[in-house]
Amino acid sequence: xxxxxxxxxxxxxxxxxxxxxxxxxxxxxxxxxxxxxxxxxxxxxxxxxxxxxxxxxxxxxxxxxxxxxxxxxxxxxxxxxxxxxxxxxxxxxxxxxxxxxxxxxxxxxxxxxxxxxxxxxxxxxxxxxxxxxxxxxxxxxxxxxxxxxxxxxxxxxxxxxxxxxxxxxxxxxxxxxxxxxxxxxxxxxxxxxxxxxxxxxxxxxxxxxxxxxxxxxxxxxxxxxxxxxxxxxxxxxxxxxxxxxxxxxxxxxxxxxxxxxxxxxxxxxxxxxxxxxxxxxxxxxxxxxxxxxxxxxxxxxxxxxxxxxxxxxxxxxxxxxxxxxxxxxxxxxxxxxxxxxxxxxxxxxxxxxxxxxxxxxxxxxxxx
Amino acid sequence: xxxxxxxxxxxxxxxxxxxxxxxxxxxxxxxxxxxxxxxxxxxxxxxxxxxxxxxxxxxxxxxxxxxxxxxxxxxxxxxxxxxxxxxxxxxxxxxxxxxxxxxxxxxxxxxxxxxxxxxxxxxxxxxxxxxxxxxxxxxxxxxxxxxxxxxxxxxxxxxxxxxxxxxxxxxxxxxxxxxxxxxxxxxxxxxxxxxxxxxxxxxxxxxxxxxxxxxxxxxxxxxxxxxxxxxxxxxxxxxxxxxxxxxxxxxxxxxxxxxxxxxxxxxxxxxxxxxxxxxxxxxxxxxxxxxxxxxxxxxxxx
Ligand SMILES: Nc1ncnc2c1ncn2[C@@H]1O[C@H](COP(=O)(O)OP(=O)(O)OP(=O)(O)O)[C@@H](O)[C@H]1O
Ligand SMILES: Nc1ncnc2c1ncn2[C@@H]1O[C@H](COP(=O)(O)OP(=O)(O)O)[C@@H](O)[C@H]1O
Ligand code: SF4
Ligand SMILES: [Mg+2]
Ligand SMILES: [Mg+2]
Numbered sequence: 001x002x003x004x005x006x007x008x009x010x011x012x013x014x015x016x017x018x019x020x021x022x023x024x025x026x027x028x029x030x031x032x033x034x035x036x037x038x039x040x041x042x043x044x045x046x047x048x049x050x051x052x053x054x055x056x057x058x059x060x061x062x063x064x065x066x067x068x069x070x071x072x073x074x075x076x077x078x079x080x081x082x083x084x085x086x087x088x089x090x091x092x093x094x095x096x097x098x099x100x101x102x103x104x105x106x107x108x109x110x111x112x113x114x115x116x117x118x119x120x121x122x123x124x125x126x127x128x129x130x131x132x133x134x135x136x137x138x139x140x141x142x143x144x145x146x147x148x149x150x151x152x153x154x155x156x157x158x159x160x161x162x163x164x165x166x167x168x169x170x171x172x173x174x175x176x177x178x179x180x181x182x183x184x185x186x187x188x189x190x191x192x193x194x195x196x197x198x199x200x201x202x203x204x205x206x207x208x209x210x211x212x213x214x215x216x217x218x219x220x221x222x223x224x225x226x227x228x229x230x231x232x233x234x235x236x237x238x239x240x241x242x243x244x245x246x247x248x249x250x251x252x253x254x255x256x257x258x259x260x261x262x263x264x265x266x267x268x269x270x271x272x273x274x275x276x277x278x279x280x281x282x283x284x285x286x287x288x289x290x291x292x293x294x295x296x297x298x299x300x301x302x303x304x305x306x307x308x309x310x311x312x313x314x315x316x317x318x319x320x321x322x323x324x325x326x327x328x329x330x331x332x333x334x335x336x337x338x339x340x341x342x343x344x345x346x347x348x349x350x351x352x353x354x355x356x357x358x359x360x361x362x363x364x365x366x367x368x
Numbered sequence: 369x370x371x372x373x374x375x376x377x378x379x380x381x382x383x384x385x386x387x388x389x390x391x392x393x394x395x396x397x398x399x400x401x402x403x404x405x406x407x408x409x410x411x412x413x414x415x416x417x418x419x420x421x422x423x424x425x426x427x428x429x430x431x432x433x434x435x436x437x438x439x440x441x442x443x444x445x446x447x448x449x450x451x452x453x454x455x456x457x458x459x460x461x462x463x464x465x466x467x468x469x470x471x472x473x474x475x476x477x478x479x480x481x482x483x484x485x486x487x488x489x490x491x492x493x494x495x496x497x498x499x500x501x502x503x504x505x506x507x508x509x510x511x512x513x514x515x516x517x518x519x520x521x522x523x524x525x526x527x528x529x530x531x532x533x534x535x536x537x538x539x540x541x542x543x544x545x546x547x548x549x550x551x552x553x554x555x556x557x558x559x560x561x562x563x564x565x566x567x568x569x570x571x572x573x574x575x576x577x578x579x580x581x582x583x584x585x586x587x588x589x590x591x592x593x594x595x596x597x598x599x600x601x602x603x604x605x606x607x608x609x610x611x612x613x614x615x616x617x618x619x620x621x622x623x624x625x626x627x628x629x630x631x632x633x634x635x636x637x638x639x640x641x642x643x644x645x646x647x648x649x650x651x652x653x654x655x656x657x658x659x660x661x662x663x664x665x666x667x668x669x670x
Contacts, residue, residue, distance in 0.1 A: 063564045063565075063566055063567070064534070064535065064564050064567075065534075178431070178432070179431065180431070207431070208430045208431040208591035208592075209430070209591055209592055209593075209632065209635040209636050209637070209655065210430040210431075210591075210631065210632065210635045210655050210656075210657055211430070211431065211657070212635070212637075213634075213635045213637070213648075213651045213652045213654070213655035213657045214652050214655070214657035216637075216648040216651060216652065217648045217649050217651065217652035217657070219648070220647070220648040220649070221648075221649070235564045235565055236565065236637065237565065237639055238636075238637035238638050238639045238642060239637050241637075241639050241642030241643060242637050242641075242642040242646060242647060242648055242651050243647075243648055261642075261643075262643055265639060265643065266643065275566065276565060276566060277639075279565050279566040279568070279569040280565040280569075280639065281639065282594045282595060282597075282598050283594070283597070283598065284638065284640050285593060285594050285597065285621050285633055285636055285638065295576070297573045297576070298569035298572055298573055298598075299569065300566060300569045300570045300573065301566045304534050304536065304537070304567070305534070
């Protein structure tokens with residue numbers, strides 16, 4: 001129960017969280033509490049708590065190796081062999097906890113109540129089955145449609161994800177499709193049964209910007225049409241800002257900052273978030289760079305993400321943090337509201353913005 | 369149909385280091401009907417360009433537009449269907465491998481996926497110095513230390529294997545290897561596309577430093593104009609195997625002339641625009657990918 005989001009004011013979570021989230025208190029589609037993932041004695045994800053409201057879009061960001069995918073897989077009950085979850089994952093339409101539920105029970109919920117789009121669709125799709133049949137199958141498995149009806153719905157879904165010639169595409173195999181088309185097939189499968197919760201793990205990281213723009217539009221529409229809650233994982237801050245209303249920042253298996261997208265990206269409180277925001281800012285396109293501003297080195301976060309098990313004790317970010325001191329040797333308490341704050345002893349002031357284009361703040365090393 | 373784009377004449381009298389003329393590359397498509405011979409994939413439809421010494425030349429375009437095909441041809445890793453490539457005035461196309469020594473030393477490539485391009489069974493020491501072995505370089509280990517330092521890796525990295533490094537570190541290893549022969553030209557195909565933003569910033573800074581330090585001529589391929597603009601002084605925009613626009617990076621990104629360039633600019637997600645209210649539908653509209661039927665895919669099969 002040492003989760004920073006809830007540790008200080010556990011009783012307030014629903015009220016405070018709801019106020020901040022803008023979602024009614026008892027209208028949460030997904031409630032995750034103190035979710036941890038371990039590989040034997042090695043902790044990989046630590047006491048993660050968050051809630052997704054009906055129709056709400058929440059981003060989960062952080063560098064590679066920060067625990068985003070494991071969090072998603074734990075929510076879906078899809079952790080690989082050797083990893084175990086503890087804590088609680090509840091979905092509004094299911095009357096029991098998903099953590100500890102049987103494999104059969106979870107299999108019944110997946111693809112119906114909760115569904116997921118992965119980064120690499122080639123591994124998630126069946127290579128020897130026509131894609132139309134794969135979309136139809138997910139409906140048949142859950143008894144939501146069958147036979148010709150399922151096949152007809154499959155083609156409709158492929159059309160909904162803007163597949164040109166959906167009939168033709170339905171008869172193809174995954175390897176006959178482009179990366180962007182495969183991702184849309186995955187999305188059609190994920191949306192087929194009108195899920196309550198849609199999880200997308202880096203669904204556009206392997207796509208080019210043009211195809212990405214289309215995919216993001218389809219994900220947002222698909223979730224909105226079903227009033228599904230969306231958990232959207234990426235390391236691209238501009239993508240999160242485009243898609244999500246709220247954002248969770250993860251590092252070392254902890255949620256280190258949370259809040260409305262605008263607040264987190266314009267006035268990040270945690271030094272890690274601030275580092276991410278500054279490193280992402282390549283300079284606004286359309287603004288002339290002849291003044292030489294583009295030749296200045298980009299601000300970076302010193303060092304790299306340690307491998308699992310090698311994060312420092314106390315604050316997990318302290319070996320890379322410009323503000324670290326002795327106070328950071330113990331695990332920092334949550335500072336702020338449950339759904340809007342950071343786990344840091346020396347957070348930045350709200351006035352201390354790091355917004356793109358704010359040259360004073362994006363000067364490398366210009367912060368003390 | 370083959371069209372050719374006349375390259376913008378280089379300002380200044382410096383001769384081009386790389387001269388590309390009317391480059392065409394067709395790939396056979398697998399037969400899908402017994403009656404009709406399949407139409408080939410026209411990956412490049414007559415590309416012409418000049419890269420001058422010291423230039424940082426960016427090539428942008430969406431997936432399948434022919435960027436990697438062009439880069440592979442520049443590196444003489446593939447042969448064109450027609451057209452010519454000259455390096456330092458010498459013909460590259462159609463020249464047998466044993467006579468490509470002048471190119472192999474002087475022009476090196478870094479690919480997107482550092483894991484795929486580094487032999488997992490080789491230690492970093494051997495990966496980085498391998499190109500020097502072919503050269504019979506007298507002081508390989510001395511050069512190894514220099515190279516690791518130049519790309520910001522500790523000397524002890526030499527004894528480890530690629531899988532023991534993060535994506536950004538692996539990209540540094542690939543860059544160190546590419547620089548080992550002191551090439552004049554570095555070709556980079558999406559070198560930061562697989563990297564996190566923080567690591568991307570580190571690698572982009574590193575590339576900029578190395579280009580200055582070693583007087584490199586850079587040809588940099590990406591689908592992301594914001595990345596290309598950061599690194600390059602000249603940008604060529606490719607669409608379906610043709611260069612549709614080319615010019616100084618600042619001009620192309622601030623006053624694009626071709627509608628396709630405008631779409632590519634619009635497709636880059638931006639924190640600023642998102643905070644000013646651009647949502648996913650708005651981004652798709654700016655990318656020209658929102659209208660029904662405007663399928664963004666070109667049915668690429670990689
Ligand atoms: N070996 C090959 N055989 C058949 N077709 C090929 C081959 N290599 C490339 N192509 C085709 O040529 C076209 C251009 O491909 P290329 O790899 O150059 O694109 P790209 O611009 O690098 O795309 P990306 O951004 O996805 O890397 C595509 O239609 C591709 O499918
Ligand atoms: N099956 C596994 N066994 C042990 N460690 C794992 C396993 N899967 C992931 N990890 C480790 O857990 C950490 C978080 O991984 P992951 O959730 O995949 O990160 P992200 O998605 O943020 O890149 C990493 O250090 C990763 O190496
Ligand atoms: S707790 Fe200390 S080390 Fe951790 S982020 Fe805050 S200032 Fe940095
Ligand atoms: Mg991941
Ligand atoms: Mg390519």
